[in-house]
Amino acid sequence: MKKLQHKSATSRRSRSRSTKRPVALITGASAGIGVELARAFARHGHELVLVARRKRRLAALAAEIEATGCVTPLILALDLARADAVATISKALASHGLEPQYIVNNAGFGLLGPAVALDRAEQLEMIDLNVRALTELSLTFVDSLRRHRGGILNVASVASFLPSPGMAVYYATKAYVLFFSEALHRELKPQGVRVTALCPGPVETEFQARAGIRAGAIPHFLARSAGRVADEGYRGLMAGRRLVVPGKLNKVVTLLPRILPRALVLKLTESRQAGRR
Numbered sequence: 220m221k222k223l224q225h226k227s228a229t230s231r232r233s234r235s236r237s238t239k240r241p242v243a244l245i246t247g248a249s250a251g252i253g254v255e256l257a258r259a260f261a262r263h264g265h266e267l268v269l270v271a272r273r274k275r276r277l278a279a280l281a282a283e284i285e286a287t288g289c290v291t292p293l294i295l296a297l298d299l300a301r302a303d304a305v306a307t308i309s310k311a312l313a314s315h316g317l318e319p320q321y322i323v324n325n326a327g328f329g330l331l332g333p334a335v336a337l338d339r340a341e342q343l344e345m346i347d348l349n350v351r352a353l354t355e356l357s358l359t360f361v362d363s364l365r366r367h368r369g370g371i372l373n374v375a376s377v378a379s380f381l382p383s384p385g386m387a388v389y390y391a392t393k394a395y396v397l398f399f400s401e402a403l404h405r406e407l408k409p410q411g412v413r414v415t416a417l418c419p420g421p422v423e424t425e426f427q428a429r430a431g432i433r434a435g436a437i438p439h440f441l442a443r444s445a446g447r448v449a450d451e452g453y454r455g456l457m458a459g460r461r462l463v464v465p466g467k468l469n470k471v472v473t474l475l476p477r478i479l480p481r482a483l484v485l486k487l488t489e490s491r492q493a494g495r496r
């Protein structure tokens with residue numbers, strides 16, 4: 220099975236008229252959902268480029284993937300919130316003779332608390348990472364995605380469907396990711412490029428500690444493992460789906476804002492965030 224998958228990745232490569240090797244570039248691959256996305260792409264025979272700030276974590280994952288018989292992933296330890304991050308990635312790919320077939324925009328973080336009380340610089344950094352870097356990475360490599368008939372997997376959230384007092388900027392960044400990805404799906408489909416928005420509900424990762432959410436505040440009936448979320452995202456992207464919401468109950472949550480009055484949605488999300496402090 221694995222050999223077959225490697226073979227199909229190779230034949231896709233020879234169909235494209237480029238001397239560069241096609242790769243799946245995955246951001247936020249040092250923890251949580253990103254690690255599982257990297258494992259899923261590796262299992263399916265894709266050569267990888269792993270991006271995040273923590274180099275040691277990336278190196279450990281690259282070694283683990285190499286030990287399974289896959290090509291050693293290239294690791295790029297950099298801060299995606301920096302304005303020059305995507306230019307640095309482009310240069311590194313070119314110097315290694317690589318170009319993206321798939322882009323997985325997974326790196327992201329949230330912050331819990333009233334927007335006016337939270338650190339403003341940190342919230343703007345969140346926009347730089349969750350929105351600006353994701354947008355730049357989605358648009359920069361479209362020629363190469365087209366050549367390799369690949370795609371973009373953007374990690375949004377169930378939060379994309381809701382406004383939320385107490386996590387206002389994070390939820391708004393994820394609404395942007397969903398709307399941008401859905402529109403891009405439509406724009407790029409005729410060109411043979413898939414774009415999928417992956418909208419997980421709660422997943423136990425380092426996300427909660429980084430956001431300031433207290434341990435144990437995840438509603439377990441909605442939670443899913445990072446591995447399952449990554450597998451569903453991978454399958455959805457390969458199938459050319461516009462939207463993937465893992466889990467039936469999470470799908471129901473995404474429908475609530477269409478049914479309930481906006482004022483009630485705001486009240487519900489506000490009290491949920493208050494209970495997570």
Ligand SMILES: NC(=O)c1ccc[n+]([C@@H]2O[C@H](COP(=O)([O-])OP(=O)(O)OC[C@H]3O[C@@H](n4cnc5c(N)ncnc54)[C@H](OP(=O)(O)O)[C@@H]3O)[C@@H](O)[C@H]2O)c1
Nearest residue numbers: 247249250251252271272273299326327421422424425426
């Ligand atoms: N966990 C959930 O409940 C949940 C639910 C829905 C959606 N999501 C979304 O899923 C995605 C992954 O989150 P997760 O739960 O896996 O969180 P996580 O465990 O905290 O992982 C976040 C990843 O993003 C990377 N990252 C953060 N800031 C970065 C920066 N400035 N530059 C480069 N990389 C950076 C981190 O690596 P370094 O720290 O090494 O840089 C890490 O690899 C996020 O977009 C999140 O919004 C999460």
